[in-house]
Amino acid sequence: MQKLKKLVSYYSPVNRWALKVLARNLIVFRKTWATNIAFNIVEPLLYLAALGAGLGVMVEDIEGMSYTQFIAPGIVATSAMWAAAAECSYDSFVRMHFQKIYHAIVATPINLEEVVVGELLYGTFKSVLSGTVIMGVIAALGLVLSPWALFTPVVLVLNGLVFSQIAMIWTGIVPKIDNFAYFFTLIVTPMFLFSEVFFPLDVLPQILQQLAWLLPLYHVVALLRALTIGLVSAELIYHVMWLIIFILLIFPLPQLLMRRRLIK
Amino acid sequence: MxxxxxxxxxxxxxxxxxxxxxxxxxxxxxxxxxxxxxxxxxxxxxxxxxxxxxxxxxxxxxxxxxxxxxxxxxxxxxxxxxxxxxxxxxxxxxxxxxxxxxxxxxxxxxxxxxxxxxxxxxxxxxxxxxxxxxxxxxxxxxxxxxxxxxxxxxxxxxxxxxxxxxxxxxxxxxxxxxxxxxxxxxxxxxxxxxxxxxxxxxxxxxxxxxxxxxxxxxxxxIKKQVGAKVVEVEISPGQSHALLGTLENLISGYQIAGNTIYLFVAEDENAAVELINSSGYVQTYRVRPSNLEDVFLKLTGRGLDYAETEETGFIL
The missing domain is CATH 3.40.50.300 (P-loop containing nucleotide triphosphate hydrolases)
Structure with missing residues (x-):
């Protein structure tokens, strides 16, 4: 019983206090959004141009899609991943360590766990925003074939929560801001390359295909690709469940690590 | 409350x-x-x-x-x-x-x-x-x-x-x-x-x-710990104990830091000053109201900036 109570307590910071932390970040975002979002959008479009229009000319159609169509949903997923990962690593670290914003907030009725959840919600917000904008651009380029793509933001919420949390776990651990380089090299970049964004995984050896199943981004890409081409089936539930379970399982970790880091 | x-x-x-x-x-x-x-x-x-x-x-x-x-x-x-x-x-x-x-x-x-x-x-x-x-x-x-x-x-x-x-x-x-x-x-x-x-x-x-x-x-x-006045005395280190000997009855405590002795005067600073003047050991001295730093020095034997005093003594 005691253990169950403890377990539930990790999910209780999803509350109105956490929303106040989100509100603080949104107020800052309102001042800086132009520069903030521009980078998030320009880069994925460069990828799409170089790989789609450049490399794509030399690549055969994949599963009936042009190469540009094939990679477009993956570009949406990866740029949304980058947005969440960057927000809850570098940006959160600056707020926590250099600006001492967390310390300022926990002196008010808000506690540290709620600060962490507020940060995760903000990372998710930025992730959903940049992914949705890019999906819009891709649709305008005629690369989206089905109205199912309107469900993109729902998938991006899951994506945003996953990568905000993974990044926040690192923020709870890394001694110095430079150490985030490991996070991006060891976690984010492999995710970017091996989640069926650029090529169908069945060209890889069996073992690597199975390993890809462990990557959250793989499930996000599968969902977004199905939505953009309108190939929606009950099987997709399985990817959704994978992501939800992953989110719930790791949810206590960012809170625990941040408490261990800041409160001696 | x-x-x-x-x-x-x-x-x-x-x-x-x-x-x-x-x-x-x-x-x-x-x-x-x-x-x-x-x-x-x-x-x-x-x-x-x-x-x-x-x-x-x-x-x-x-x-x-x-x-x-x-x-x-x-x-x-x-x-x-x-x-x-x-x-x-x-x-x-x-x-x-x-x-x-x-x-x-x-x-x-x-x-x-x-x-x-x-x-x-x-x-x-x-x-x-x-x-x-x-x-x-x-x-x-x-x-x-x-x-x-x-x-x-x-x-x-x-x-x-x-x-x-x-x-x-x-x-x-x-x-x-x-x-x-x-x-x-x-x-x-x-x-x-x-x-x-x-x-x-x-x-x-x-x-x-x-x-x-x-x-x-x-x-x-301040009153309780060090009294109202402190006399700061410049003296060559060898002679400090001789001076303290003559003042024994007039001070409640002292501290030695380098060439300076801080004397916490018990009651009448004038009597102490007179003795200091006539002792012949003292180069210069200064009487000032005591403050919290003196209290701290007395309690810990060191100043708030960590400077250790070499010797602290109290005459009860």
């Missing part, structure tokens, strides 16, 4: 006792000073009061509530001014106050009104719409205090409020704190500036190495 009460309060960091079982009471409306050198445990004590650090032992109640059980309802009624400025650099002066008001759930129009009043009180009205980066250190400090008052707390906790400020900014902050005290606000203040402690503190505890060495009102503490 007691607003904060600590009983055998302890805090350990990995087994190291930063606060080693202390007791104190803070009453409503007073300015309670915690004085001591860096590392004495002052910040740890206040961080436990504002429920940032969990206590390791003993009991701590704030406004009648246990810090381990009801931190949220305690924090709602406290204002905190931390040692390090942690203002929101991405926001303007006014926005800092408004966003902070949001954390307490204060409605927008009420927050606007409070912010306006506080900016006026702290002389920051003309800076309201500037970025925090652009204002001076003293102003940042005042803004941090204003921020701690946005929700009209019952107690304001100030951790080294004037450390790192120039004398003018320091005096300005003292002026504001005095006004707040007059309005009946309870202040808890840590400091290693003796002048600050004696200017503002109604009640003081003097801490060193996690323990309380002495407590009381500043003037009473």
């Amino acid at each position: 007691i607003v904060v009460e600590a009983q055998s309060l302890q805090k350990n960091y990995n087994g190291f006792p930063a606060v080693a079982g202390i007791d104190f009471k803070i009453h409503r409306g007073e300015c309670f000073g915690i004085l001591g050198p860096n590392g004495a445990g002052k910040t740890t004590v206040v961080a436990m009061i504002y429920c940032f650090l969990p206590i390791s032992g003993g009991k701590l109640t704030v406004l009648g509530k246990d810090v381990t059980l009801e931190p949220r309802s305690i924090k709602t009624k406290l204002g905190v001014v931390p040692q390090e400025n942690n203002l929101d650099l991405e926001l303007t002066v006014r926005e800092n106050l408004l966003v902070y008001a949001g954390y307490y759930g204060i409605c927008r129009s009420e927050a606007q009104k409070r912010a306006k009043e506080l900016l006026h009180f702290f002389g920051l009205s003309t800076k309201a719409d500037q970025e925090v980066e652009q204002i001076s250190g003293g102003m940042k400090r005042r803004l941090t205090i204003a921020r701690g008052l946005i929700h009209t707390p019952e107690i304001l906790i100030l951790d080294e409020p004037t450390t790192g400020l120039d004398p003018q900014s320091r005096r300005l902050i003292w002026e504001h704190l005095r006004k707040l005290k007059k309005r009946g606000l309870t202040l808890i203040l840590t400091t290693h500036y003796l002048e600050e402690a004696s200017q503002l503190g109604d009640e003081l505890i003097i801490m060193d190495k996690g323990k309380i060495l002495e407590e009381g009102k500043p003037l009473e503490l």
